[in-house]
Amino acid sequence: MKRTLVSLLSLLALFTITSCQKEATGDGSQFRATMETATDGKTVLSGTALNWVEGDQVAIYGTAGRGLYAATPQTPATVATLDNVSGETSDGPFRAFYPASLTTDGVNITLPAAQTYVENSINEFPMYAESTTNQLAFKNLCGVLKLHLTKANTNITSITVKANAEICGNFTVSYVNDAPQLSYVQGGSNTVTMTCTTAQAIDNGRDFYIYLPATFDSLKSIELNTADGLYCIKTVKSNVCINVQRSTVTEIEFGESDMNFVEPLPQGALPGLFSVSATQQVRFSQGNMQYQASTDTWRFANNQYTAMREGNNNISATYNGWIDLFGWGTGNNPTFSSTSSGSYTTFVDWGVNAISNGGGASNLWRTLSSNEWNYLFNIRANASSKYGSGKVNGIGGEIILPDEFEIPQGMTFTPGQNNWQNVYSLSEWSLMENAGAVFLPASARRNGATIDRNGYCCYWSSSPSNNGYYNAYRLYCVSHTVYTTFGDYRHYGMSVRLVQNFN
Numbered sequence: 001m002k003r004t005l006v007s008l009l010s011l012l013a014l015f016t017i018t019s020c021q022k023e024a025t026g027d028g029s030q031f032r033a034t035m036e037t038a039t040d041g042k043t044v045l046s047g048t049a050l051n052w053v054e055g056d057q058v059a060i061y062g063t064a065g066r067g068l069y070a071a072t073p074q075t076p077a078t079v080a081t082l083d084n085v086s087g088e089t090s091d092g093p094f095r096a097f098y099p100a101s102l103t104t105d106g107v108n109i110t111l112p113a114a115q116t117y118v119e120n121s122i123n124e125f126p127m128y129a130e131s132t133t134n135q136l137a138f139k140n141l142c143g144v145l146k147l148h149l150t151k152a153n154t155n156i157t158s159i160t161v162k163a164n165a166e167i168c169g170n171f172t173v174s175y176v177n178d179a180p181q182l183s184y185v186q187g188g189s190n191t192v193t194m195t196c197t198t199a200q201a202i203d204n205g206r207d208f209y210i211y212l213p214a215t216f217d218s219l220k221s222i223e224l225n226t227a228d229g230l231y232c233i234k235t236v237k238s239n240v241c242i243n244v245q246r247s248t249v250t251e252i253e254f255g256e257s258d259m260n261f262v263e264p265l266p267q268g269a270l271p272g273l274f275s276v277s278a279t280q281q282v283r284f285s286q287g288n289m290q291y292q293a294s295t296d297t298w299r300f301a302n303n304q305y306t307a308m309r310e311g312n313n314n315i316s317a318t319y320n321g322w323i324d325l326f327g328w329g330t331g332n333n334p335t336f337s338s339t340s341s342g343s344y345t346t347f348v349d350w351g352v353n354a355i356s357n358g359g360g361a362s363n364l365w366r367t368l369s370s371n372e373w374n375y376l377f378n379i380r381a382n383a384s385s386k387y388g389s390g391k392v393n394g395i396g397g398e399i400i401l402p403d404e405f406e407i408p409q410g411m412t413f414t415p416g417q418n419n420w421q422n423v424y425s426l427s428e429w430s431l432m433e434n435a436g437a438v439f440l441p442a443s444a445r446r447n448g449a450t451i452d453r454n455g456y457c458c459y460w461s462s463s464p465s466n467n468g469y470y471n472a473y474r475l476y477c478v479s480h481t482v483y484t485t486f487g488d489y490r491h492y493g494m495s496v497r498l499v500q501n502f503n
Helices: 370-379 426-434
Strands: 002-007 013-018 030-035 057-062 065-073 079-087 094-098 108-111 114-116 121-123 127-131 135-140 143-149 155-163 169-176 179-186 191-201 206-212 219-226 231-235 249-254 281-284 289-292 297-300 387-392 395-400 422-424 438-441 445-447 450-452 457-464 471-478 481-489 499-501
Touching (some): 057 079, 094 135, 121 206, 155 206, 191 206, 219 426, 231 426, 370 457, 422 426, 438 457
Parallel strands (some): 030 135, 114 191
Antiparallel strands (some): 002 121, 057 094, 065 079, 094 127, 127 135, 155 191, 219 231, 281 499, 289 297, 387 395, 445 450
16 A cells, blocks of 8 residues: 655645455444545645545544454545454544554554655555544655755665654654654664665656654755665755644755765765874774673774773673773783783784674774874874863763864864863764764773773774883873873783774
8 A cells, every 4th residue: 555646736746545355244333434634825725625545444443442444435535434353443533544554553654664666656554543433534654854855967866864863663643733643662763764666767867755753853864876786875964943743744855966975885984084194094993992702702992982981890791781901912812800910922803703783804904003003193284172071961082073074064173182172062073973983982991890080082003002011092182181102011901992994
């Protein structure tokens, strides 16, 4: 089943619901169903007729439980009779849902994370009705994001919409001022993806319709993927509000110059490119290194601002939690916690391991040397203007900008160390991150099973120190200073942030 959009006028759209194969009608009550109409205004479902199509399936809940009903359109097709196919509802009050698969209990609905592209259509656009009689007036539960894309020699395979709130999963429905309202419950995410079963050419322009619950000022980004493996992310600027409202069409147009498609990032990598020598650029991992001994699993933190601190004092070969503070060079023995630095004589890079969310293969990542950390902070072009202390989501740490950086509109950045001076909310940091910025969260230091130095950036390098056999170099950042060539005892547990070579 689907609701099809057919052009009536240059500013108007017509929504219809196309059919599934009609099943044999059983005995039971018959309902009369109408669809919501709108008045005027370009973004409202203006001048539309919402048409039933033969066989559309509706779930109706009454005092006896759930009944499945099939539609037979009347004249006009905004009206249909609904005949019982199976189940029984008995008396009202009634709660009715389209499509029937929208709910299994008559209370909660599930908006899917995956939608399927159909030309000029919205698959199974969700509707809801309440009534004490057999007259059901269906109303739209969601709004529509309409993307008009135009670019030569480009074929779209999928579109992913991200928001700062849940836009799929389980919701409850209630009426507020005679209009249905959704309230998020659980089991969802902030991401919805529309997939094209066949790649769709946008050379001459093409419309894509994605239904979403009301997302007032929360739309975050739109990612477009192509048949030749390229992608483009369009991030909503901090000073722009894109609202998807119930029973509205919100239109966004991307033209030839708006879409810059690039190769997909390696799994676990951030987009920014950073020079760590005169001939080498790298990408940083999406978060700090983490390890779970009970499953022998390596992973990157899900975001840049996560530093665990707690849990590292439970370090052991059987601990079923995650740790992220490691003795120097313990890529082959991450739970080793001797307090004798003389026990850490050989460096084994953490990047030799297969990282579950970093490509899943060995030797894809590595640790920067002391010289590379120093080049990054002190030698590359305009180095002093490309780092500064700050806070992301309330967590202090060090912000590093890539070689080429364009500050997102509405954002500011002040280089230097001055008491965590650059402060970003999650939505603001999303803009900085998509522009290439890296954040090293201030974590802590571990000595055996004792955690100290809370709020300090201590990140290992791969380089042994010249200051003594028991020392190794590390990056050390606090709110007022940065040291790139400072040695420390190898037995200390410190943070690890891996990189991947770009060229």
